[in-house]
Amino acid sequence: MPKVTEQHVLDALRKVIDPDLHRDIVSLKFVKDVKISDGAVAFIVELTTPACPVKEQLQQQCRDVVMALDGVQEVNVEMTARVRKSMSAADIIPDVRNVIAVASGKGGVGKSTVAVNLAVALSQTGARVGLMDADVYGPTVPLLMGCGDEKPLTESGKLIPLERHGIKLMSLGFLLEKGQAVLWRGPLVAGTVKQLLADVLWGELDYLVVDLPPGTGDAPMTLAQLVPLTGVVIVATPHDVAANIAGKSVALFTRLNTPILGVVENMSGFLCPHCGEETRIFAGLSGEELARQYEVPFLGSIPLDPAISASGDRGIPSVLALPDSLQAERFRRIAGAVAAEVSKAALMDKELTGTAAGGEERPGTDPESG
Ligand SMILES: Nc1ncnc2c1ncn2[C@@H]1O[C@H](COP(=O)(O)OP(=O)(O)O)[C@@H](O)[C@H]1O
Ligand SMILES: [Mg+2]
Structure with missing residues (x-):
């Protein structure tokens, strides 16, 4: 029987390509801790x-290529994850590895619904997730997350985020008195949002999801420039796409040099509660075509379904309230696609700056190990 060496194993694993990063898993330094004893690897x-959407496929491929080596009888592949930090998420929130903004061309398109379900779906994979509601016009995240009238406590002058459904939560709404109207001018927005970032004890997070104010006006622009964003997810309905509201939003963030992680189409079709079939309601350009036109990723679509708004009203995001539904499945797929785009952005930062991957993390913070 030929003797298998670590070099044989690594050479075989070079055939396994990460489909998002377009690079083999050995040169990406994903392979760790190779142990060989007799024919067992x-x-x-x-x-x-x-949240890697192709985790199982990669695991199977790894097993297959090593199993094919002469002298190997048994292969054990353990899949773990460590979220890398993108450079853009530095400074003001050093323990937050990536900041994902959710934006839309106008209000009422489901931006907050997507933000909340994205956050919960990411956290269900084992990632450490925070959610910051920075929508100065309508901070609804506390309602969608079932926080009611709860207010955050403070600890030595810093705010402690609330915790709901496994997510750390902070909202502009917490800082306002009920029914209080605020005239949000640029400097006030800037000051308050800085406070939500810097004066909150976020702790270590893999992903901080930020619900931005809708539109292309002063408030979202100030915010996008103020918050060190890894990238932005743009939520659009078929109507926004048709009316070029979504396109303007994509163009704005491009102009601000904010990486666009992709487009989510919401309320894309009617999901029949009887037969479960999805029917597109609007004719014309789809979110997918919009993404193609602007050369940004298309992350997925969510059907129009009364159950989504019903679970939102109850303060339980769809992915938790209806885990087996089509929309929950779509939200999970979108979360996987967003995580993949974030990984690409982090890899790109690394290549542009020449820093080592994961150079800023401390050991022992693998979200899956603990
Ligand atoms: N796919 C959907 N199907 C049905 N209702 C939805 C869907 N997405 C959002 N909604 C509902 O539409 C309303 C607006 O959504 P919301 O997330 O608050 O929008 P935004 O944050 O963009 O203003 C809410 O009542 C929400 O429950
Ligand atoms: Mg909202």
Whole structure:
């Protein structure tokens, strides 16, 4: 029987390509801890996100290519993940690895619904997630997350985020008195949002999801420039796409040099509660075509379904309230696609700046190990 070496195993694993990063998993330094005893090979594959949509396929491929080596009888592949930090998320919130903004061309398109379900779906994979509601016009995240009238406590002058459904939560709404109207001018927006970032004890987070104010006006622009964003997810309905409201939003963030993680089409079709079939309501350009036109990723679509708004009203995001539904499945897929885009952005930052991947993390913070 030929003797298998670590080099044989690594050479075989070079055939396994990460489909998002377009690079083999050995040169990406994902393969760790190769152990060989007789014909049994064991190793760890450390991905850049626990939300990786192709985790199982990669695991199977790793097993297959090593199994094909002469002298190997048994292969054990352990999949873990460590979320890398994108450079843009530095400074003001050093323990937050990535900041994902959710934006839309106008209000009422489901931006907050997407933000909340994205946050919960990411956290369900084992990632550490925070959610910041920075919508100066309508801070509804506390309602969607079932926080009611709760207010955050403070600790030595810093705010402690509320925790709901496994997510750390902070909202502009917490800082306002009920029914209080605020005239949000640029400097006030800037000051308050800085406070939500810097004066909150976020702790270590893999992803901080930020619900931005809608539109292309002063408030979202100030925010996008103020918050060190890894990238932005643009939520659009078929109507926004048709009326070029979504396109303007994409163009704005491009002009601000904010990486666009992709487009989510919401309320894309009617989901029949009887037969479960999805029927598109609006004719014309779809979110997918919009994404193609602007050369940004298309992250997925969510049907129009009364159950989504019903679970929102109850303060339980769809992915938790109806985990087996089509929309929950779509939200999970979108979360996987967003995480993949974030991993790409982090890899790009690394290549542009030449820093080592994951150079800023401390050991022992693998979201799946603890
Ligand atoms: N796919 C959907 N199907 C049905 N209702 C939805 C869907 N997405 C959002 N809604 C509902 O539409 C309303 C607006 O959504 P919301 O997330 O608050 O929008 P935005 O934050 O863009 O203003 C809410 O009542 C929400 O429950
Ligand atoms: Mg909203």
